[in-house]
Amino acid sequence: MAPDEMNQQIAQRMRERRKEKHLTQATLSKRADVSLGSLKRFEQTGEISLSSLIKIAFALGCEDDFHHLFAKKGYSSIQEVIDEQL
Numbered sequence: 001m002a003p004d005e006m007n008q009q010i011a012q013r014m015r016e017r018r019k020e021k022h023l024t025q026a027t028l029s030k031r032a033d034v035s036l037g038s039l040k041r042f043e044q045t046g047e048i049s050l051s052s053l054i055k056i057a058f059a060l061g062c063e064d065d066f067h068h069l070f071a072k073k074g075y076s077s078i079q080e081v082i083d084e085q086l
Contacts, residue, residue, distance in 0.1 A: 007046030
């Protein structure tokens with residue numbers, strides 16, 4: 001998946017969470033302390049600052065999703081896994 005496609009997917013899922021909670025764009029904008037223009041742009045284009053995205057996630061109760069971002073350690077060999085166990 002290309003970065004732009006991922007942006008669009010994240011924006012779509014955010015829009016779905018917003019609608020599930022019966023929030024208008026204006027209401028979510030106020031709750032998240034993000035400008036309405038930024039929120040609208042995000043829903044339309046998938047473009048938003050990381051800070052604003054995190055604020056929106058908190059306002060929607062989805063902040064735990066960020067706790068797992070980059071949390072998994074990447075191993076390049078089975079030996080690294082074995083060494084870590086010792």
